[in-house]
Structures are given as C-alpha cells and as structure tokens.
Amino acid sequence: MRLAKVIVDVPTMQTNDPYTYLVPDELSDKIQKGMRVIVPFGNGSRKIQGIIADVDNDGEFDGKLKKIEGILDLEPVLNPELLSLSKWMSKKTYAFQISCILTMLPSVMRAKYQKQLVLNSDDVDDDILKLFDGSTVIDFDVDKLPNDIVRKIIQARKKRQVVIKYKVQDNAKAKKIYALSSKISTDEAKHELENIRKNSKNLIKILQYIISHPGESIAQRKLAKDYDISESSIKTAIQKNWFKRFLQEEYRNPYKQTVKRNYPLKLNDDQANAVNTISDSIEKENDQVYLLEGVTGSGKTEVYLQTIQRALKMGKTALMLVPEISLTPQMVKRVKGRFGDRVAMLHSGLSSGEKYDEWRRIENGEADVVVGARSAIFAPLDNIGVIIMDEEHESSYKQDDAPRYHTRDVAKWRANYHNCPLVLGSATPSLESRARATKGVYTLIRLPHRINNQSLPEVRIIDMKEQMKENGQEDFSNELLAAINNRLQKHEQVVLMLNRRGYSSFVMCRNCGFVLHCPNCDISLTLHMDSRTMKCHYCGHEEPIPNKCRNCGSKKIRYYGTGTQKVQQQLQRLVPNARILRMDVDTTRRKGSHERLLQRFGNGDADILLGTQMIAKGLDFPNVTLVGVLNADTSLDLPDFRSSERTFDLLTQVSGRAGRAEKSGLVYVQTFNPDNYAIQLSKKQDYELFYRKEMSIRHETNYPPYFFTVKITASDVNESKAAAKMFEIAKILKAKLSQQAIMLGPSPSSILKLKNKYYYQIIIKYKHEPNMDECLEYILNHYQKDAQKGLYVNIDPDPLNFM
Ligand SMILES: Nc1ncnc2c1ncn2[C@@H]1O[C@H](COP(=O)(O)OP(=O)(O)OP(=O)(O)O)[C@@H](O)[C@H]1O
Ligand SMILES: [Zn+2]
Ligand SMILES: [Zn+2]
Numbered sequence: 001m002r003l004a005k006v007i008v009d010v011p012t013m014q015t016n017d018p019y020t021y022l023v024p025d026e027l028s029d030k031i032q033k034g035m036r037v038i039v040p041f042g043n044g045s046r047k048i049q050g051i052i053a054d055v056d057n058d059g060e061f062d063g064k065l066k067k068i069e070g071i072l073d074l075e076p077v078l079n080p081e082l083l084s085l086s087k088w089m090s091k092k093t094y095a096f097q098i099s100c101i102l103t104m105l106p107s108v109m110r111a112k113y114q115k116q117l118v119l120n121s122d123d124v125d126d127d128i129l130k131l132f133d134g135s136t137v138i139d140f141d142v143d144k145l146p147n148d149i150v151r152k153i154i155q156a157r158k159k160r161q162v163v164i165k166y167k168v169q170d171n172a173k174a175k176k177i178y179a180l181s182s183k184i185s186t187d188e189a190k191h192e193l194e195n196i197r198k199n200s201k202n203l204i205k206i207l208q209y210i211i212s213h214p215g216e217s218i219a220q221r222k223l224a225k226d227y228d229i230s231e232s233s234i235k236t237a238i239q240k241n242w243f244k245r246f247l248q249e250e251y252r253n254p255y256k257q258t259v260k261r262n263y264p265l266k267l268n269d270d271q272a273n274a275v276n277t278i279s280d281s282i283e284k285e286n287d288q289v290y291l292l293e294g295v296t297g298s299g300k301t302e303v304y305l306q307t308i309q310r311a312l313k314m315g316k317t318a319l320m321l322v323p324e325i326s327l328t329p330q331m332v333k334r335v336k337g338r339f340g341d342r343v344a345m346l347h348s349g350l351s352s353g354e355k356y357d358e359w360r361r362i363e364n365g366e367a368d369v370v371v372g373a374r375s376a377i378f379a380p381l382d383n384i385g386v387i388i389m390d391e392e393h394e395s396s397y398k399q400d401d402a403p404r405y406h407t408r409d410v411a412k413w414r415a416n417y418h419n420c421p422l423v424l425g426s427a428t429p430s431l432e433s434r435a436r437a438t439k440g441v442y443t444l445i446r447l448p449h450r451i452n453n454q455s456l457p458e459v460r461i462i463d464m465k466e467q468m469k470e471n472g473q474e475d476f477s478n479e480l481l482a483a484i485n486n487r488l489q490k491h492e493q494v495v496l497m498l499n500r501r502g503y504s505s506f507v508m509c510r511n512c513g514f515v516l517h518c519p520n521c522d523i524s525l526t527l528h529m530d531s532r533t534m535k536c537h538y539c540g541h542e543e544p545i546p547n548k549c550r551n552c553g554s555k556k557i558r559y560y561g562t563g564t565q566k567v568q569q570q571l572q573r574l575v576p577n578a579r580i581l582r583m584d585v586d587t588t589r590r591k592g593s594h595e596r597l598l599q600r601f602g603n604g605d606a607d608i609l610l611g612t613q614m615i616a617k618g619l620d621f622p623n624v625t626l627v628g629v630l631n632a633d634t635s636l637d638l639p640d641f642r643s644s645e646r647t648f649d650l651l652t653q654v655s656g657r658a659g660r661a662e663k664s665g666l667v668y669v670q671t672f673n674p675d676n677y678a679i680q681l682s683k684k685q686d687y688e689l690f691y692r693k694e695m696s697i698r699h700e701t702n703y704p705p706y707f708f709t710v711k712i713t714a715s716d717v718n719e720s721k722a723a724a725k726m727f728e729i730a731k732i733l734k735a736k737l738s739q740q741a742i743m744l745g746p747s748p749s750s751i752l753k754l755k756n757k758y759y760y761q762i763i764i765k766y767k768h769e770p771n772m773d774e775c776l777e778y779i780l781n782h783y784q785k786d787a788q789k790g791l792y793v794n795i796d797p798d799p800l801n802f803m
Helices: 080-093 097-104 126-132 147-158 186-195 201-212 220-226 231-239 269-284 300-313 329-342 352-363 374-378 407-418 431-439 464-471 478-490 564-574 593-602 643-655 677-684 687-700 719-736 772-787
Strands: 003-008 019-022 036-040 047-056 112-119 137-139 162-169 175-182 217-219 243-250 289-294 317-321 343-346 369-372 384-389 422-426 443-447 458-463 493-497 506-509 526-528 533-535 542-544 557-560 580-583 608-611 624-629 666-671 708-716 742-754 757-766 792-797
Touching: 003 036, 003 097, 080 097, 080 407, 097 374, 112 126, 126 147, 147 162, 175 220, 186 201, 201 231, 217 220, 217 243, 220 231, 231 243, 269 289, 269 300, 269 384, 269 443, 289 300, 289 431, 300 317, 300 329, 300 384, 300 422, 317 374, 317 407, 329 343, 329 369, 329 593, 343 352, 369 374, 374 407, 384 407, 407 422, 431 443, 431 687, 458 464, 458 478, 458 677, 464 478, 464 666, 478 493, 478 624, 478 666, 564 580, 564 608, 580 593, 624 643, 643 666, 643 677, 643 687, 666 677, 677 687, 708 719, 708 772, 719 742, 719 757, 719 772, 772 792
Parallel strands: 289 422, 289 443, 317 369, 317 384, 343 369, 384 422, 458 666, 493 608, 493 624, 580 608, 624 666
Antiparallel strands: 003 019, 003 047, 036 047, 112 137, 112 162, 175 217, 175 243, 506 557, 526 533, 533 542, 708 757, 708 792, 742 757
C-alpha cells in the first residue's frame, strides 16, 4: 500500500502529529514529500489542506484509511530542510507544526475553505430553490443569509434535500500573459512580404520581426510596444496563422524603475578585517556566529555587501535580514544596485502576488541574494553561504503571534544546517547577544570608528522641566529652536524625532481628569485629525471627537500627548520659512509614499524631516547636521524591564543620523528625566559602558540574560475565568518546577482588556529547569479542551516584554 503522512491544517494538539492517508493510484507517481494536498477530514464531508510530511511506498495499515483527494502543487513547496525546521520550531515555540509551516510559506499558499451547498432534490422549500437560482451548487456563507433562510436550510439538510460540501480554494496563482511564437518559417515570411500591400505598414513590421527573430517567442504586449505595432494587426497576424498565441507565466516585478548600478567601495582596515574574517568561515563552512558591533555610520552595510559578494563568488547564496522599518528605499537601492536581478526582496510593501513571485524566483534558483524582513528567514534558498541580520537588537525580529519565534533562533538553526556563518550586526547589540560574545560563544568583531574618522555627534541633554518654566513650550526648547534656525541659515538639514511608543495623543478633561477609553479595550483612544475621529489602535473602534466631557459635562477638553501633525503645525509657526516634511503612519500609508518623502528630503527639497521612530534607522543623508529628539521619556515609562535598553538603543540610533559625512553633527535630546542613566549614557553614546551598567542591574534583579523567562497568558471574555485558569496553572507550575524558579503573578496583563477579552499572565524566571519543557507541554495539552469554549492559554518563550 502506498501511504502518506499528512500534516493537516487543523491547529489543535490532537492533530499536531501527521495523519496517515492512502495514496490513490492515479496520484501515485505525482505525490512527493513537501507538497500541498487536499484531504478529507473528520466524519462529514469536510475537506482541508495538508502538507505531505512523508511517503511510504509499501506501508501497512490495519483498518480503513481515507484517500488523498488531490494535489495542489506540481512540485514540493517545502523542501526537506524547511520541513524539519518546522518540526523544530513547533517544539521550540510551543506552536502547532501546521502553524509553523503556514508561516513559512507565502500567504497565498494558505488555501481558503469555501462552504458550498449542493441541491439534492427539487422537492424543496421555494425560498431555497430561489437561492440556487437555477444552479445546483452555490457558495454558502451563513453570515450573509437572513436567519429564517438559514433555519430552512438546516431543515432541508436534515431531510437530505441539500448537502454541505467544502471546497478548498488555492489562491496561489501565477500571473499569465499572452505570448506569441511564429508559425511560419523565415522563407515563408519573406514570401508573404513580397506579396503584401505596401500600405499594410503594421503587417510589414510583423513579417520583418519574424524574419529577424527566427524561432523566438515574445510577449504580445512587448511586440506591440517595442515595435510600435497595433493590437488589431497582431490579431490579423494570428488569424493569418503567422503566430501561435499561448499563455505564459510572468513574474510581477515590484521594482519597475531601474536602479543605478553601484560598485564596491575600498574598505578601511576595520571593515576589511571584518569581511575577511567572516569570508574565512564561509569558505571553511563553519557555522560561527559573529557579532558585528559597529558604531552608527561605521560602514556595516558595506561589510554586509562585500561579504555577500564573497559568498556569491564561492558559488553560494546569501540571506540578509533587516527590520521592516529600516527596509528603506535607500537600503533597497544599495543592494539592488550592487547585485541587480540576482536579488529577491521580501517585505510588507509587496502585494501577496508579488511576494509569491519573489518567492518562486528564489525557489527556482533565479535569485541568489535574498533581502527581507522577519519572515524572509524562511526563504527557500539552497546552499546558503552566509546569513546576515542587521540591527539584530530590534524587537520586530520576534513574532508577536503564534508561532512566537525569534528570527535569530531560526537563523542559527539554518546556519547550522547549511554550515555557514551568521552575522549579527548592530550599533547597540541586544544584551543577550553581547553577553554571549563576552562568553566566547559568539565572535565579537568591532567597527569602533565612523567612516573617514568622523567623530560621533555631540549630544546635549535638555531638561524640559526647566524649559517649560522658561518659555511655556513643552515640545521645543529655546536651544533646539536656535539650533534649527542656525541650520536653516547654513542650508543644512535637520531630523526631528517624536517618540510615540506607548504614548499617543489622547483627550483629557482638564476639569475632572476623565480620559476617553475604548469600550472594548482597556486603553485610551487616539486622536486622528485626518479623519476627525477617536480611534482604538487595538480593535479599530472609532467614534467622533467629543466636544464636552462625558463625565462632568465640562467643555475644558484638551488634547494631551503630541501627535506629529500637531507638532508640525506648531513648528511651522515657530520657524515660518522652514520647509517641513512629516513622516509617520498617516503620511506613509500609500504605496511608495515613504520612498517619495525620503527622495524629496535627499534632494534637498525640504529643510526638516519630522517623524516618528520610523526615521531613527538606516537613513544616510550627508547634509543632516542636527538631530532633535523632542521627547525622550515616553519609552522609559513603559512597565517593562527592557525599557532602558530600548531608550538607549533608540537615542543612539537616531543620534547616528547626524554628521555622517564631512560636516560634524549635533544632537539635542529633550527630556523630563535628565538624570536617568539610559539618557545620560546615550549622551556619551558609549554602548560598552551602557552594557556594563545594564548588565549589573539585570544581575541584581534576576532578569535576562542572567535568567531565562517564559510568559503564560490566559484569556477569556469572562474575567474571573481567565484569572481562575491562571491560578490553576500557577499550582501546576509550583508542583513541577524547582525552588529556584521565580514566578511573577498570576496578575492581570498591563493591558487587561483587549478586543473584549481579559488577559491574565504569569512570568517565570529561571536558570536551570530540566522539567520546563515537559511542564509547558503538559499545560498545553491540558488546556486544549478549554479552547473550544473560548478560553485560550498561550505560551511565549523569551517574551520581548512583560506587559
Ligand atoms: N570603505 C568606505 N569608504 C567610503 N565610504 C564608505 C565606506 N564604507 C561605507 N561608506 C559610506 O559611509 C556611510 C555610512 O555607512 P553605512 O550606512 O554602511 O553605516 P552603518 O554602519 O550601516 O550605519 P548605521 O548603523 O548608522 O545605519 C555610507 O554613506 C557609506 O556609503
Ligand atoms: Zn479597542
Ligand atoms: Zn470632565
């Protein structure tokens, strides 16, 4: 018997192990490991998508087996490497293997399930007959039908007058275009040319094309455009049997404009040392992890590019990861300009069709350099020579939802699989990585100087408490304003950052202190001037801006917190002749707008770039000599042990935008907490000093990297149920773990209520807990039955925040 093990698209514990199916004879020679298939599942007529994990040519099975219904792919979509990676990831992140697999594949490969209604007999209620409107099969969307019809359908189904069927819809479709190949020989074409009327200009052009391109095929659109031939003449040519017309696959090309070619720069000694050291590992095929700690503007990107080049020369491929936010047009140009069409880009700016095409180019071996954000770590590259993670400290490398993987861990797994080095680059490495480098687990490579030996910009801290007294302004100090005016005179450029993490503009009553909250979530609503509404950033709830207080009726309502839009207006009043560009989620929503804004700034069409965190990273503009951080505090206030580290990182990154070329830079950091150590140390921009200080604090307080952590969360619409579950889990943990494990909680999560659900959590800090895995798996298995009732338990290993 030919059997196949199939991982089915039903994310539950019972289905986490592959199911065995019978391979029918007609599919026997097509089925391969890693293909998507359609299989029946459960008792009814339900059909779902699955992935073949294994094929057994002469298997044995007692009992009745279901048959595989059909295949969705002609070739495997998951190679053996990615298949075993998904298995490892499932264990490591306490997620279902099918969730891991679907995370790895382009989203279009996730089949949609469409319920269908099939008419079995004409002897059925008139309303139902009307619904079918002459056909015998229709799509069945319960939500779209009125209740009384649904009731009638349920009755009809009981009598077997109608049946419900499931259709698996594959959304992975290649784009097809018409192409032409000549059906006549060159001689025949020459003969036609002699007999054709002289004024049939278009047909003459077509025959000349056929004569000069024997045996070639061409896209119909291209023939019309490049040779200036009318579509109707092409149709005539097809009718005359000169051409055969057929459908051809085409890749959607997300980068239509041609990128200017750029060439390797002559490396300085530190850079050359870095490239040589890493390349040595590529050649020797050892999976060493390198931590490239280079100050801002030290030329890390050039090190990446030349390392990639070495890998390509050795006939290998390369994978480079960057945080979504720094996948700027500048970065794209640098990589595309260096490696051209060999580069595939994967990021959230692409449509799902474009992503699928880039993915297939990689899969087909047409691209051997892949650049992308988090999920690009799953790019189906073969023969990887080097994996690079830029800004490795960035929190966006950890996925928030299941599977809660950290890109760094997956990168290490793949580096180990391919026997290739992994390069972690940053000006402010995560404490975890830097600590491993101290221990010798990673190899530390440093780039301590800026290119051209330009010094790091001077950083001045401004106490806003004093400033408020002086000029009553809470956003702009006198010093910063003076410096801005000075740059305007010198025709130099300014970058201003408004730190908005965990802080947005909300509405507060000055009379009673009432703040407008989302009715579904436990957080304040955010003011949006463009749509003139209050919005919830979590659930999307929207309502009009109030003009009087809902609590006390007072009209003394004030907007608190600073939105970029409001700051822009204020700044424009303070420096009337400055040309200001604003960059935030609102101005970059449309495709390409991010790029256009940066282009304008780069061309010198604006003096000031005002933006959110989005401008802190990666920008490289030589004429920027002043950077201002308007509010450094907001990320300090978060209830999270990493808030100092985040603040230090952010301030260092944004400071690094100033003085990157010949002219030196200056940075102003405005804060209400001038004595905070993270702010003080960012003044020195001394990462090593910050590292030592922060490590001693983590040591005292038993936090990572000295301790491991895991977060367990329970959620339910009923608050007491979520809490009770957490206390139950706490008991299990106490019984199974050692005395050394430290438990924080159970406690409500800091955003207690989200999308109408309550969240309770426990955080465990531990050093050595041999039982931990087993214990967490026990909890996962145990809660399964609750999920159907709406009570969810989640496990987050190495959580990025404790909120
Ligand atoms: N060897 C070199 N010779 C001349 N210019 C160089 C060299 N290496 C890099 N540069 C230039 O120096 C500038 C800064 O380099 P790059 O952007 O790679 O720094 P970085 O370390 O990635 O910075 P950040 O972390 O701040 O983004 C760029 O304009 C780059 O083209
Ligand atoms: Zn909400
Ligand atoms: Zn009030």
